[in-house]
Each structure stands twice: as C-alpha cells, then as structure tokens.
Amino acid sequence: MGPSFNKQFEYHSAWRREFARQLKQLGEWMTIHELMDAAVQEGLQRLEGQVRSDKVMVAFVAEFSRGKSELINAIFFADYGRRIMPASAGRTTMCPTELGYDAAVPHCLRLLPIETRLQKQSLAEWRLRPEHWVETSLDVGDAGQIAKCLEKVAQVRRVSVDDARAMGFWHDDLPDDNPSQDAQGLVEVPMWRHALINLPHPLLKQGLVILDTPGLNAVGAEPELTVSLIPQAQAVVFILGADTGVTRSDLSIWREHLASTSESAEARLVVLNKIDTLWDTLTSPQQIQAQLDRQCQSSAEMLGVRLDQVLPVSAQKGLVAKIASDGALLEASGLPILEAALARGIMGQRQTILRSAIRSGISGLRGDTLRLLNIRRRDLDDQMLELRSLRGKNAAVIGAMRTRIEQEQREFDLSASKIQAVRAVHLKLLRDVFQQLGTQALKQQMSHLVGALQQKGLKLGVRKQYAEAFKGIKSTLDKVQASATEIHAMLDGSFRQLNADFGFSLQVPEVPSLESFALDLDRIQQGHLQYLGLGHSLKLVQPEFAERLVRALGMRLRAVFESAANDLELWSKSATAQLDAQLRERKRGFSRRIEAVDRIQQAASGLEDRIAEIEDGELALKRLDHRLQQLTDQMTLLVEKAVDVEFPGEFALA
Numbered sequence: 001m002g003p004s005f006n007k008q009f010e011y012h013s014a015w016r017r018e019f020a021r022q023l024k025q026l027g028e029w030m031t032i033h034e035l036m037d038a039a040v041q042e043g044l045q046r047l048e049g050q051v052r053s054d055k056v057m058v059a060f061v062a063e064f065s066r067g068k069s070e071l072i073n074a075i076f077f078a079d080y081g082r083r084i085m086p087a088s089a090g091r092t093t094m095c096p097t098e099l100g101y102d103a104a105v106p107h108c109l110r111l112l113p114i115e116t117r118l119q120k121q122s123l124a125e126w127r128l129r130p131e132h133w134v135e136t137s138l139d140v141g142d143a144g145q146i147a148k149c150l151e152k153v154a155q156v157r158r159v160s161v162d163d164a165r166a167m168g169f170w171h172d173d174l175p176d177d178n179p180s181q182d183a184q185g186l187v188e189v190p191m192w193r194h195a196l197i198n199l200p201h202p203l204l205k206q207g208l209v210i211l212d213t214p215g216l217n218a219v220g221a222e223p224e225l226t227v228s229l230i231p232q233a234q235a236v237v238f239i240l241g242a243d244t245g246v247t248r249s250d251l252s253i254w255r256e257h258l259a260s261t262s263e264s265a266e267a268r269l270v271v272l273n274k275i276d277t278l279w280d281t282l283t284s285p286q287q288i289q290a291q292l293d294r295q296c297q298s299s300a301e302m303l304g305v306r307l308d309q310v311l312p313v314s315a316q317k318g319l320v321a322k323i324a325s326d327g328a329l330l331e332a333s334g335l336p337i338l339e340a341a342l343a344r345g346i347m348g349q350r351q352t353i354l355r356s357a358i359r360s361g362i363s364g365l366r367g368d369t370l371r372l373l374n375i376r377r378r379d380l381d382d383q384m385l386e387l388r389s390l391r392g393k394n395a396a397v398i399g400a401m402r403t404r405i406e407q408e409q410r411e412f413d414l415s416a417s418k419i420q421a422v423r424a425v426h427l428k429l430l431r432d433v434f435q436q437l438g439t440q441a442l443k444q445q446m447s448h449l450v451g452a453l454q455q456k457g458l459k460l461g462v463r464k465q466y467a468e469a470f471k472g473i474k475s476t477l478d479k480v481q482a483s484a485t486e487i488h489a490m491l492d493g494s495f496r497q498l499n500a501d502f503g504f505s506l507q508v509p510e511v512p513s514l515e516s517f518a519l520d521l522d523r524i525q526q527g528h529l530q531y532l533g534l535g536h537s538l539k540l541v542q543p544e545f546a547e548r549l550v551r552a553l554g555m556r557l558r559a560v561f562e563s564a565a566n567d568l569e570l571w572s573k574s575a576t577a578q579l580d581a582q583l584r585e586r587k588r589g590f591s592r593r594i595e596a597v598d599r600i601q602q603a604a605s606g607l608e609d610r611i612a613e614i615e616d617g618e619l620a621l622k623r624l625d626h627r628l629q630q631l632t633d634q635m636t637l638l639v640e641k642a643v644d645v646e647f648p649g650e651f652a653l654a
C-alpha cells in the first residue's frame with residue numbers, strides 16, 4: 001500500500017531541506033573561490049526558488065454535501081481531535097476555501113466579501129490587496145476556536161434580485177437554477193467570495209495547499225476557481241456519495257471541470273464516500289462488498305476512469321476512527337488506501353517535475369563553473385610557457401618580453417570595440433524577443449477576443465475569436481523560439497571568431513526549448529474552452545462574467561509569457577557572463593604577466609619563485625575542480641536517492 005500521504009509529504013520536505021542546505025553550501029563555496037558570476041548566481045537562485053516555493057495543491061471537488069469538507073477533516077485534521085472544517089447536511093461550504101501556510105502572515109482566516117464581485121478585479125488581483133479582506137485571528141492552541149471561526153465559510157446573506165444578478169447569482173434565463181425568493185423578495189447568496197486560512201499545520205508548513213470548494217453546480221460559481229485554481233492543482237479529488245451513486249449533477253460537474261484535461265489523469269482520484277451507509281447488520285459482509293464493487297465499477301464506467309482510480313471510503317468513520325485510535329474501523333473506512341494513492345499521485349508528479357528541473361539546473365551550474373576553471377587553467381599554462389622560455393635569458397630578452405606583452409595588451413584593448421558590437425547586436429535581438437512576449441503584445445493578441453466578449457447579447461462568434469487568439473499567441477511563441485535560434489547562430493559565429501582571435505573558449509549554451517510553455521498554453525486553452533460552450537452562453541451574456549473571464553485568462557497567459565521570457569533571459573545572461581568572465585580573466589592575465597616579468601627583472605631568483613607559484617596555482621585549480629565534482633555529485637545523488645526511497649520501483653524515472 002505504501003506510506004500515507006502525510007509520511008510521504010514529510011519525506012519530501014526533509015529532502016527539500018537537505019537539498020536547500022547543500023545548495024547553500026555550494027553557493028558559499030563558489031563565492032569564496034570567486035566562481036560566482038552573474039549566470040551562476042542566477043542559476044543558483046532559480047534552483048533555490050524552485051525547491052523552496054514547491055507548493056502542492058490538492059483540490060477537493062464535488063457536488064454539495066458529498067463530504068468534501070469531512071474528507072479534508074479526516075485526512076489532514078484528525079490530529080486536532082475534532083471536526084475543523086464545517087461539514088453538515090445540505091450546503092455548507094459556501095465559498096472556495098484555501099488552506100495553506102505563509103510564515104509572513106499571522107495565523108488567521110481571511111475572507112473576501114462577495115461584493116467584490118461587483119468590481120472587475122480578478123481574484124488574483126484581490127489577493128494582492130490584503131486590506132480588502134476581513135481577517136480573524138486563529139488560536140493554534142485551541143481547536144474549538146479554530147473550528148468556530150471556520151464556520152464563517154458557511155455564512156450567507158440576503159440580497160435583492162438585482163444585486164444577486166449583478167453578482168452572478170441570478171440568471172433570468174435559467175429560472176430553475178436560481179435561488180428561491182423569500183417573502184420580501186430577497187435571495188440568499190454566499191457572504192464571502194473566497195476564504196484563505198493560514199495555519200501552521202505541519203503539512204501546510206511544508207508547502208501543502210488544500211482547496212475545499214463549494215458544491216460546484218451552484219449558480220454563480222467563481223470562474224477563476226474552475227479556470228485557474230482547479231486546473232493548476234497537482235491533484236484533484238472528486239467525490240461521489242455511495243448513498244446517491246453517480247447523479248446527473250455529479251456527471252455534469254465531472255464533465256465540465258475535470259474530464260477535459262487528460263494529461264494529469266493520474267493525479268485525479270475518484271472517491272466513493274459514505275460507504276458506511278451500506279454497512280448494515282442485516283446484510284452479510286460479502287453482500288456489502290459485492291454491492292460496493294458493483295458501485296465502484298459502474299462509477300468508473302460512467303466517469304470513464306480506470307477501476308483502480310475509484311476508491312471507496314467513509315470519511316466520517318475514518319475521522320472518528322483516527323480520533324478514537326480505532327484501527328479496525330480505520331481500516332474499514334478505506335481511508336489509509338486513499339491516502340497512499342493520493343501520496344503516490346501528487347507527490348510522484350510533483351517530484352518528477354522538480355527533480356528534472358534540479359537535474360538540469362545542477363548540470364548547468366557545473367558547466368558554467370567548469371568553464372571558469374578552464375579559463376584559469378589555460379591562463380596559467382600560458383604563463384608557465386612564457387616563464388620557462390625565459391630561463392637562462394639575459395635582461396635584454398626579458399625586457400623585450402615585457403614590451404611584447406604590453407603590445408599584446410594594447411591590441412586586445414583596441415579590439416574591445418569588436419566585442420562591444422557583438423554585445424549590441426545581441427541586446428537588440430533580445431529586446432525584440434522580450435517585446436513579443438510583453439504585456440502590450442499580448443493585449444494586442446487578445447483584443448479581438450475581448451471585443452467579441454464585450455459585445456452585448458449572445459456571443460456567437462466568440463469561439464472562433466477564441467481559437468484565433470490562441471493561434472496568434474501560440475505563433476508568437478514559435479516566432480520567439482525562431483528568434484532565439486537566430487540569436488544562438490549569431491552568438492555562435494561571433495564566439496567562434498573571438499575564440500580564434502584571442503584563444504578564448506567561449507561556447508554558446510543551448511537555446512532553451514519553449515515547448516513546455518506551448519503545452520501550458522494548450523492547457524489554458526482547453527481549460528477555458530468550456531466557458532464558451534452552449535451551456536455557458538447565458539452566463540457569457542453577463543458583462544461581468546465575460547470581464548472576469550478575460551482577466552483570469554489574461555493573467556494566466558501573462559504568467560506563461562513571463563516565464564518564457566525569464567528562461568530566455570537566463571540563457572542569454574549565461575552567454576554574456578561567459579564573455580565577461582573571459583575578458584576579465586584575460587585582463588588580469590596581462591597584469592599578472594607584466595608583474596611577473598618585472599619581478600624577474602629585479603631579482604635573479606624571481607623566475608623560479610614565480611614558476612613554483614604557478615605550479616601551486618595549478619594544484620589549487622585541480623582541488624577546486626575535484627571539490628566542485630564532489631559537491632554537485634552529492635546533490636545529484638540526493639535527487640536519485642529520494643526517488644528510490646519514496647517510490648520503490650513504481651515511479652522509476654525515464
């Protein structure tokens with residue numbers, strides 16, 4: 001069955017801490033030995049950021065009252081000895097609720113008022129404005145106080161139909177879906193738009209983020225929830241009730257929000273909850289099991305997933321069993337099997353991505369540093385040759401050598417303009433690339449789509465505009481890739497020339513592939529497509545829905561373009577850093593050579609001393625090389641080792 005989610009997560013965190021420690025050690029060592037150039041530094045920082053900000057989001061999605069919140073209580077919060085997230089019959093969780101931990105923020109619950117929907121800012125934008133959220137502090141030592149506070153996520157309020165319409169909870173064309181009016185003609189809407197819980201729970205502290213959602217079929221669901229939060233989750237747990245089976249609304253939620261993105265199907269679990277409702281003393285255990293098997297089978301068929309992706313559990317009995325330390329009941333609840341599956345799916349996926357990033361990061365760092373060491377080695381070799389040739393020579397020969405070095409130095413300085421020219425062309429090409437990936441260009445690409453969405457009435461042409469916009473955006477990425485290849489060719493030519501002229505050993509790093517960003521774009525396109533379908537044509541009529549959709553879409557696209565630009569920038573930096581390093585070392589070489597000749601001219605013994613110094617320098621370089629090998633090998637080993645420990649055989653990496 002494998003270790004539980006909690007255990008798995010702890011392994012992963014311990015591994016991350018150890019990796020961060022080794023990374024720090026490597027950085028310090030590099031600084032001491034003056035191996036830290038701009039590219040190396042950037043590479044180190046990036047690796048550190050990847051390891052540190054390694055958040056894992058698990059989203060719980062289902063129709064209302066299937067037991068999402070109860071399952072969260074059972075898996076993550078049983079240690080509190082009580083129910084923490086409110087779970088009760090009927091609609092309970094009224095707003096999407098994110099649980100996580102940020103050390104920079106006090107322990108608290110923050111709630112974004114539903115009225116913010118009347119404004120056009122997206123949820124992501126509201127996140128950046130903490131002053132608009134209502135904050136209540138949480139007392140970590142008091143589970144009762146926490147549970148009491150969290151009840152707020154179930155709060156509702158009454159508003160007029162006009163207000164409900166403006167906030168997206170009322171559709172004149174969908175009378176059946178609208179909330180019912182009371183005697184005063186008011187309707188009930190959620191009080192809050194989004195909840196953020198900041199708690200120092202051990203798993204949350206290690207980077208886990210849990211997303212509890214309100215029953216998704218509710219009218220007026222936040223587009224951003226389904227457009228960006230759920231698609232970005234590393235794992236989604238979809239919950240059915242054993243008491244209800246797969247209902248029509250379960251099926252429509254599944255199809256609309258979860259079925260489309262197939263590439264992460266492995267990290268998608270279907271939970272058949274409330275199996276305890278089948279436990280009944282009049283039925284034999286065999287009969288109950290047979291009934292359960294049948295239900296899992298038919299659920300798998302209806303949702304189009306593999307049978308082993310459907311896991312029968314009782315969240316409620318699991319919670320009770322954990323609190324009462326009742327091993328038999330816990331096993332009967334099926335919770336341990338679910339936890340193990342969750343661990344494999346989420347952590348496996350997350351770690352695979354992180355590890356491949358780390359692997360290429362480390363080998364990049366090593367390459368950059370080795371290059372620096374090679375320059376120094378070459379420089380020492382040259383000096384050695386020069387000095388050996390002076391053995392037994394008279395003052396006139398030594399004087400002539402000095403003149404020659406100075407001459408060489410002057411020529412080198414003069415040709416610096418050549419290098420400047422290379423740099424100028426490089427920068428210009430790069431600026432063009434960044435412009436293509438910039439906010440302005442993106443706005444331009446989306447303008448027709450935005451126009452179509454902003455038209456009044458039914459937006460019939462919008463699917464076409466949408467496809468066009470994405471076609472344009474993807475072709476931008478292709479163009480950028482082509483430009484990067486062009487820059488590579490240009491740099492390659494110039495570097496070869498410089499290598500020939502000055503004996504440099506410059507080498508242009510490989511152009512980063514933007515393929516993964518193209519995949520991101522596909523994913524975003526798929527994720528939003530559903531909003532343009534017939535089922536949503538009525539929602540799309542509302543200007544605020546269309547507006548929010550556009551903003552959410554824009555933010556995600558911008559994030560993709562920014563990441564692509566970052567990759568290209570890092571790549572280009574590592575090329576220019578090489579050039580800088582060679583220039584710097586060469587300049588130092590000239591002064592060292594002149595200095596050596598001067599010393600030799602002044603004292604007869606100077607020559608042999610200097611030769612001995614250079615020999616020492618060569619030894620020191622060998623030691624540096626060896627140590628670099630050790631430090632990076634150790635990190636590579638850590639990456640491989642973690643795979644073996646956590647997923648024996650199962651998650652062997654390609």
Ligand SMILES: Nc1nc2c(ncn2[C@@H]2O[C@H](COP(=O)(O)OP(=O)(O)OP(=O)(O)O)[C@@H](O)[C@H]2O)c(=O)[nH]1
Nearest residue numbers: 065066067068069070087088089092093215315316
């Ligand atoms: N018998 C039984 N009842 C359960 C189980 N899990 C949850 N329930 C009950 O089902 C009801 C709904 O549970 P919640 O956790 O609030 O469901 P939810 O999916 O979060 O619902 P919303 O917040 O309204 O979207 C509650 O009364 C729970 O006690 C279970 O395993 N067995």
Ligand SMILES: [Mg+2]
Nearest residue numbers: 068069092093
């Ligand atoms: Mg709930």
